[in-house]
Amino acid sequence: MEREGSSNHWDWNNPETRRRLEDLFFDERGYIKSKSEESKEFWVFFERFQRFQVLQKQKTRRSDVGEEEGHKKKLADLPKEYDPRYRINMSIILSREAERALHGHQKKGHKSRNYEDIPIDKLTEFKKAILHYLDFNQRQSFGKLTKLRKERSSLPIFQYKDKIVQMVRDHQVVVVAGDTGCGKSTQVPQYLLAAGFGHIACTQPRRIACISLAKRVGFESLNQYGSKVGYQIRFESSRSPATKIVFLTEGLLLRQIQRDSDIPQYQVLIVDEVHERHLHSDFLLGVLRRLLPQRPDLKVILMSATINIKLFSEYFDQAPVLQVPGRLFPIQVIYQPIPQEEAVSKSEKLDPRPYLRVVQAIDHKYPTDERGDLLIFLSGVTEISTVQEAIQVYATHTQRWIVLPLHSTLSIAEQDKVFDLTPPGVRKCIISTNIAETSVTIDGVRFVLDSGKVKEMSFDPKAKMQRLQEFWISRASAEQRKGRAGRTGPGVCYRLYAESDYDAFAAYPVPEIQRVALDALVLQMKSMGLGDPRIFPFIEQPPMSSIETAILYLKDQGALDVYEELTPIGNLLAKLPVDVVIGKMLILGSLFSLVEPVLTIAAALSVQSPFLRNATNNPECTTARKPLESDHGDPFTLLNVFNEWLQIKSNRGSNSRKWCRRRGLEEQRLYEMTNLRRQFKELLKDHGMLQESETRTVDRYRRQRQHKERKELHQLKREHERTEKRKRKVLKLQDEELGTSSDEDKKSSKERNNSVDIQDVKFKLRHNVDELRELSGAGEELSSRQLSLLKLIVCHGLYPQLALPDSFNSCRKDSDQVFHTKSKQGIVLHPTSVFSSNPELLQVDEDQEEVNVNDSKNRGLSSKHQIVGFVSLLETNKPYLVNCVRLPALQGLLLLARSLDTNTDCCRIVCDGWIEMNMEDPENTLHLISEAVKVRLAWEKVLRSRLEKSNRRDFDEDDKRRWRREIDGLRAASG
DNA sequence: CTCTCCCT
Numbered sequence: 001m002e003r004e005g006s007s008n009h010w011d012w013n014n015p016e017t018r019r020r021l022e023d024l025f026f027d028e029r030g031y032i033k034s035k036s037e038e039s040k041e042f043w044v045f046f047e048r049f050q051r052f053q054v055l056q057k058q059k060t061r062r063s064d065v066g067e068e069e070g071h072k073k074k075l076a077d078l079p080k081e082y083d084p085r086y087r088i089n090m091s092i093i094l095s096r097e098a099e100r101a102l103h104g105h106q107k108k109g110h111k112s113r114n115y116e117d118i119p120i121d122k123l124t125e126f127k128k129a130i131l132h133y134l135d136f137n138q139r140q141s142f143g144k145l146t147k148l149r150k151e152r153s154s155l156p157i158f159q160y161k162d163k164i165v166q167m168v169r170d171h172q173v174v175v176v177a178g179d180t181g182c183g184k185s186t187q188v189p190q191y192l193l194a195a196g197f198g199h200i201a202c203t204q205p206r207r208i209a210c211i212s213l214a215k216r217v218g219f220e221s222l223n224q225y226g227s228k229v230g231y232q233i234r235f236e237s238s239r240s241p242a243t244k245i246v247f248l249t250e251g252l253l254l255r256q257i258q259r260d261s262d263i264p265q266y267q268v269l270i271v272d273e274v275h276e277r278h279l280h281s282d283f284l285l286g287v288l289r290r291l292l293p294q295r296p297d298l299k300v301i302l303m304s305a306t307i308n309i310k311l312f313s314e315y316f317d318q319a320p321v322l323q324v325p326g327r328l329f330p331i332q333v334i335y336q337p338i339p340q341e342e343a344v345s346k347s348e349k350l351d352p353r354p355y356l357r358v359v360q361a362i363d364h365k366y367p368t369d370e371r372g373d374l375l376i377f378l379s380g381v382t383e384i385s386t387v388q389e390a391i392q393v394y395a396t397h398t399q400r401w402i403v404l405p406l407h408s409t410l411s412i413a414e415q416d417k418v419f420d421l422t423p424p425g426v427r428k429c430i431i432s433t434n435i436a437e438t439s440v441t442i443d444g445v446r447f448v449l450d451s452g453k454v455k456e457m458s459f460d461p462k463a464k465m466q467r468l469q470e471f472w473i474s475r476a477s478a479e480q481r482k483g484r485a486g487r488t489g490p491g492v493c494y495r496l497y498a499e500s501d502y503d504a505f506a507a508y509p510v511p512e513i514q515r516v517a518l519d520a521l522v523l524q525m526k527s528m529g530l531g532d533p534r535i536f537p538f539i540e541q542p543p544m545s546s547i548e549t550a551i552l553y554l555k556d557q558g559a560l561d562v563y564e565e566l567t568p569i570g571n572l573l574a575k576l577p578v579d580v581v582i583g584k585m586l587i588l589g590s591l592f593s594l595v596e597p598v599l600t601i602a603a604a605l606s607v608q609s610p611f612l613r614n615a616t617n618n619p620e621c622t623t624a625r626k627p628l629e630s631d632h633g634d635p636f637t638l639l640n641v642f643n644e645w646l647q648i649k650s651n652r653g654s655n656s657r658k659w660c661r662r663r664g665l666e667e668q669r670l671y672e673m674t675n676l677r678r679q680f681k682e683l684l685k686d687h688g689m690l691q692e693s694e695t696r697t698v699d700r701y702r703r704q705r706q707h708k709e710r711k712e713l714h715q716l717k718r719e720h721e722r723t724e725k726r727k728r729k730v731l732k733l734q735d736e737e738l739g740t741s742s743d744e745d746k747k748s749s750k751e752r753n754n755s756v757d758i759q760d761v762k763f764k765l766r767h768n769v770d771e772l773r774e775l776s777g778a779g780e781e782l783s784s785r786q787l788s789l790l791k792l793i794v795c796h797g798l799y800p801q802l803a804l805p806d807s808f809n810s811c812r813k814d815s816d817q818v819f820h821t822k823s824k825q826g827i828v829l830h831p832t833s834v835f836s837s838n839p840e841l842l843q844v845d846e847d848q849e850e851v852n853v854n855d856s857k858n859r860g861l862s863s864k865h866q867i868v869g870f871v872s873l874l875e876t877n878k879p880y881l882v883n884c885v886r887l888p889a890l891q892g893l894l895l896l897a898r899s900l901d902t903n904t905d906c907c908r909i910v911c912d913g914w915i916e917m918n919m920e921d922p923e924n925t926l927h928l929i930s931e932a933v934k935v936r937l938a939w940e941k942v943l944r945s946r947l948e949k950s951n952r953r954d955f956d957e958d959d960k961r962r963w964r965r966e967i968d969g970l971r972a973a974s975g
Numbered sequence: 976c977t978c979t980c981c982c983t
Binding site for chain 2: 830874
């Protein structure tokens, strides 16, 4: 009776009821884990199932069709091949408690559990629902699996499956050449795994490719391998001991080889996209060629587009080649060379008219209800803006296009817009750099418009200057660009050059190794014991002058000795994943109690600038940025940005995303910096340059709070992962009258604020913000003494990258300030530099002189003169100094210059044979020089002894005391 | 008055 009664008032939706059922049926042994994401999914299913059953009862009350049959037909579209044999054996899915409850075997002692008021028919019903749920899921998986099998077997490469396996069995090196869409990157690793190979690594030039390939391959196997497919990139890994296939970046594999040249952890190495000819992949091929005889059991598969295959095959002793056809739709090519008068416009600005004409032609020729977006390839950001402006006018007028720029200096949010959808009858017009050639793949592109131009970085070894210049693309690039039109259907490629131009293009782009500075490469080669880099058998030799320049530079920097062997410093530099310049800062920085800001600056100079270019036009942003600017130079501005951001981060309740947006900062770059500085710190510790930090004592209250917060963060992360499915937004047309964009921005930013900031969650799981803030001293202002030491450390890293202001600068306007280096005259400040907008900081201000002469030692000397340290020299339209620091000339040069020459009466000092200082007080000059020499000797001694001891961890107390004394002396003298 | 693109 009682049971009947409670059954009538039964409510499946009662949370308490649900909790109790979960307790009873879901446990650790069960297929549905209690409180798991799956249990949530189950309840969603359950509600549908209940509704369905009610419906079904009404319909089939008098029908002969069994209830169960009915469900099966309605619940899912299942393939005919499904066989109920695949069903899970029910007996194992229920917890013991549940079985007892169902069979009424509850023992007296278990009364506390109190299931008796749950009616037995409800228990049975619930059990049935679980059964259906599991069955439903299995059928779904089964359906997915058959669909995937079909897809996989329709890939062009599928025909060659056995052939590939056989070739790999028979040869140590195999080349697989296949064009876009043949499926080589996803299938080859799986074929090899299925054939019994294990420990498979597949390298990719880009991080995102590693993640998406691991995801795709994991998905194709329906995660039946579980964690058997994974990826590993810097700072991120989904690898586990069970991983059989790992996708990793070329750079990461090279670091692994540097640690253990035999890489015993791998049996098969697949090097993908070798045709792209990146510095890393060319080097990796060289390293592997050396390794093969030592590892006869190692299998290497090179994967390439069908480009220049002979080169790769020959490099590996005529390795066999398998060519696989690609799968692209046909693409019509239309050559439309730019008329003479538009090709060379007077303003030297790109003429957008030929581009606009193509857009209009598309509107004219193709009905708006036909699918297809347009992708325009241009060489650079300014070109994109010019063309964008012109097309936007037309787009606003016709309401048929949404114009989107795409390049790497755009905020990540803006880059992601190219994946959004358009309203019906509207096409996307994506105007892009070569980022869309390989790195960003946009489906749905039907039209490609190719300018035929690309900007490429080259290197001038004489001035140690980077040069960014525009060139014609290669035929290979032209084909790659064209191919972007045929991914989802037949396409059209408009080329704004003549077919004869195309024929005159180079066949391939110049490999990176032949264009860039090889400092880091040579250093790494030395550290890997690869011998003389001049005679290393690269697949294609870099210019000998590049190698010589690199060796000379490394010698000059003390990384190589006269025999071109690694010095202790060089050895350490080779292990730091940064430019030599940054590595030197880190090494010197670790000798002082100023490591923390040095770590931050080194990290900041190793990532893309967090300052978004777009925001420079926004006056609100520039005002909000003002307080972050440092008088001392750009690296210090970056330091301020990081420290301020960290303050915001550790302040619960404040929104760092909003803080960044207001200042036009890309927060992602700050996250990257946090990861980098931690890696630097750990490497310096590993090599004995820093002492292990004492474990901090945290009071119990705080520990509890941290524990609770972490739990919540994990919960948020899981929640996010469950609901992750990226929803593509529908883009809006720009309003004809006034840009509704600002309104739109506000709205979308609000929406974004409401959702979980997953980057913030991940960041807080990875780093202890409070600890980070306290350790990095983010809240504290540096004393002027610390600041001046910090500058010296930074400039010691930069040395000899120093520039002198031209003596007539005070007569020039802000943007025309001229500087000189030893090897290059007439350089200007990059407009992003603080000094560019505040050039007076670098000028000798006669009024200020009075104020400065309060230090007796410096009386009458050029302490007011400033020299400029810079991180890099970049020539675009003009040669620019990038990332500048100012340094008091006298102090800086005395402490940094390689050579100091004086005349007999000491009224002149010539530094490094090019900077001359006129001294007013010869007696004091001598004193200063001897002080400087003392400091430099101490500096060197400390460094050497630290490096020599770096293999031993046990510094004795005497050492420490001595170092501290010397460093203090040094600090006093240089402050 | 401004910078192609990756990566340890």
